Amino acid sequence: MANGGDQFGLAERPDSDCMDSPKETKQEKHSFTLNSPTSPQTASNQQGMEGIKVFLHDRELWTKFDEVGTEMIITKAGRRMFPSYKVKVTGLNPKTKYILLMDIVPGDDHRYKFADNKWSITGKAEPAMPGRLYVHPDSPATGAHWSRQLVSFQKLKLTNNHLDPFGHIILNSMHKYQPRLHIVKADENNGFGSKNTAFCTHVFSETAFIAVTSYQNHKITQLKIENNPFAKGFRGSDDNELHRMAKLQGKDYPVVPRSTVRQRVCSAGSPFSGESRGLRASPEDVGSPYSCENGLNRSSPRELLNAPPAHYTLPHPHLQPAQQPQVYHCTKRKAEENCSSGNHQHPYKKPFPGGSPSEGQSYYHPSSYPAPPPGLSSNPALGLTDSPYSSDMGQRQACMFASSEPRMDELNCASWSYTCPLSTAMTPMEPYPPYTPHPTYSSSPQGSRLSAIAHQSPSPLGEQLTHDPYQNQSSGPPPQSSQNIHSRQLSSPLREYPRYTPNLSPPLYHTLETHTHIRCGVPEWSAAS
DNA sequence: TCTATCACTTG
DNA sequence: CCAAGTGATAG
Numbered sequence: 210m211a212n213g214g215d216q217f218g219l220a221e222r223p224d225s226d227c228m229d230s231p232k233e234t235k236q237e238k239h240s241f242t243l244n245s246p247t248s249p250q251t252a253s254n255q256q257g258m259e260g261i262k263v264f265l266h267d268r269e270l271w272t273k274f275d276e277v278g279t280e281m282i283i284t285k286a287g288r289r290m291f292p293s294y295k296v297k298v299t300g301l302n303p304k305t306k307y308i309l310l311m312d313i314v315p316g317d318d319h320r321y322k323f324a325d326n327k328w329s330i331t332g333k334a335e336p337a338m339p340g341r342l343y344v345h346p347d348s349p350a351t352g353a354h355w356s357r358q359l360v361s362f363q364k365l366k367l368t369n370n371h372l373d374p375f376g377h378i379i380l381n382s383m384h385k386y387q388p389r390l391h392i393v394k395a396d397e398n399n400g401f402g403s404k405n406t407a408f409c410t411h412v413f414s415e416t417a418f419i420a421v422t423s424y425q426n427h428k429i430t431q432l433k434i435e436n437n438p439f440a441k442g443f444r445g446s447d448d449n450e451l452h453r454m455a456k457l458q459g460k461d462y463p464v465v466p467r468s469t470v471r472q473r474v475c476s477a478g479s480p481f482s483g484e485s486r487g488l489r490a491s492p493e494d495v496g497s498p499y500s501c502e503n504g505l506n507r508s509s510p511r512e513l514l515n516a517p518p519a520h521y522t523l524p525h526p527h528l529q530p531a532q533q534p535q536v537y538h539c540t541k542r543k544a545e546e547n548c549s550s551g552n553h554q555h556p557y558k559k560p561f562p563g564g565s566p567s568e569g570q571s572y573y574h575p576s577s578y579p580a581p582p583p584g585l586s587s588n589p590a591l592g593l594t595d596s597p598y599s600s601d602m603g604q605r606q607a608c609m610f611a612s613s614e615p616r617m618d619e620l621n622c623a624s625w626s627y628t629c630p631l632s633t634a635m636t637p638m639e640p641y642p643p644y645t646p647h648p649t650y651s652s653s654p655q656g657s658r659l660s661a662i663a664h665q666s667p668s669p670l671g672e673q674l675t676h677d678p679y680q681n682q683s684s685g686p687p688p689q690s691s692q693n694i695h696s697r698q699l700s701s702p703l704r705e706y707p708r709y710t711p712n713l714s715p716p717l718y719h720t721l722e723t724h725t726h727i728r729c730g731v732p733e734w735s736a737a738s
Numbered sequence: 739t740c741t742a743t744c745a746c747t748t749g
Numbered sequence: 750c751c752a753a754g755t756g757a758t759a760g
Contacts, residue, residue, distance in 0.1 A: 284740095284741085285740090285741075369740085382740080383739090422739065422740050422741085423739080423740075437747095438747070438748060440746085440747075441746080442746035442747050443747095
């Protein structure tokens with residue numbers, strides 16, 4: 210019960226770190242503590258990335274959900290995650306600028322169903338949608354800024370709308386996913402433009418979840434109600450609840466509130482976690498420093514998640530989600546190495562066998578979303594304005610850019626492109642981007658900041674970024690530009706889209722694309738101007 | 739399964 | 750009051 214999760218803000222648990230361990234933590238506050246964090250280990254090199262450590266906030270709460278089998282609601286309009294993804298980052302160079310971003314990759318290539326109080330595989334996963342990246346609104350910001358307080362990704366929203374114009378992360382219902390945090394050095398010296406872009410990726414296996422349009426396991430519902438302040442209205446114990454329900458419903462007098470009933474009824478553990486449960490907490494977590502290997506680590510159930518398809522969604526090639534907090538660091542080469550490695554298969558997870566999902570190539574195409582100028586948000590141009598969404602857009606100002614042309618080629622691995630001014634580079638594309646399996650595109654928020662990062666997987670996938678405009682930026686740096694990282698692309702460019710065509714007129718996205726992996730590498734500035 | 743709507747909470 | 754986010758619920 211207790212934990213209210215985010216709100217507290219404090220507790221942290223160390224989870225992963227990038228490379229070495231410098232210090233451990235700064236503070237942990239009290240609260241739960243976790244036990245074992247992972248140890249840090251690491252390795253690596255990259256300039257300055259080595260001492261970076263990341264602690265998942267409220268890990269204990271995440272673990273509670275994970276043990277049951279975390280479910281996250283996805284809606285057309287976008288739904289926040291709960292628990293919220295918040296981390297404490299230490300080991301950053303105070304003066305260096307970094308971009309923090311998240312992405313959520315498929316945990317495996319299966320489709321799940323919840324029956325008989327447990328999750329089971331029903332079939333193969335759908336193609337994976339465009340992987341989008343959510344760039345923390347404060348990005349880029351100095352290490353001092355990021356270290357000052359918890360870095361919250363609570364504004365990140367999940368949607369099941371493949372044509373989502375807001376830059377929310379698009380997921381498929383009844384599929385398993387693994388959130389990942391990436392820290393990219395954006396300093397001028399090295400950063401964006403240079404070739405050495407260093408970055409590291411952290412994966413907390415306890416944050417893996419199955420996306421759903423409505424909760425399947427009542428235990429999860431109960432945990433959400435108990436811990437999410439916004440759901441407080443559903444807490445009730447006892448009488449109140451009944452009364453309340455009765456009043457509300459009028460209809461059936463509930464003898465017992467459904468929720469209550471359900472809860473009791475189901476007690477089964479989730480399959481999901483079933484297995485893992487115990488594991489997860491283990492200290493073992495420490496995973497290896499590099500991720501790639503990750504396979505290793507525990508076998509927690511999460512592994513399911515882990516399975517990184519390489520192609521699929523993982524943006525970074527190497528990053529496979531591992532269970533542990535792994536850190537992948539990538540630096541240049543390592544990334545690749547890593548990537549390849551890991552894969553184990555667990556019963557659950559399977560690596561994506563060959564097929565990966567679709568790979569087909571369809572990419573979303575990006576149309577251009579006119580980026581709203583920084584202040585503006587919506588673009589009338591799109592026509593969206595009217596739409597219900599439009600308002601949102603405005604508010605959020607999130608924009609996505611897709612590059613129509615991908616020049617992925619050009620961009621290679623880690624190139625960053627600057628896009629900021631949105632306009633510049635974008636191209637509008639067609640009416641609407643159909644959904645594509647893996648496109649890559651990024652969105653940026655208002656125009657500022659980054660647009661994308663890249664990623665990629667070996668396959669054609671790319672990801673998109675979304676920046677959230679919304680948030681705050683406290684110290685945000687001048688928004689200047691956005692940068693994108695790209696990785697090299699392996700495959701083809703994006704652009705094609707398969708079907709759909711749509712009618713929608715949504716906005717356009719620009720994509721920058723990126724595909725491939727980001728390795729670390731070299732970014733280039735591209736376009737800027 | 740998914741969508742839209744509802745009453746409720748937080749801030 | 751409002752905006753926004755929640756789970757519950759009916760369709």
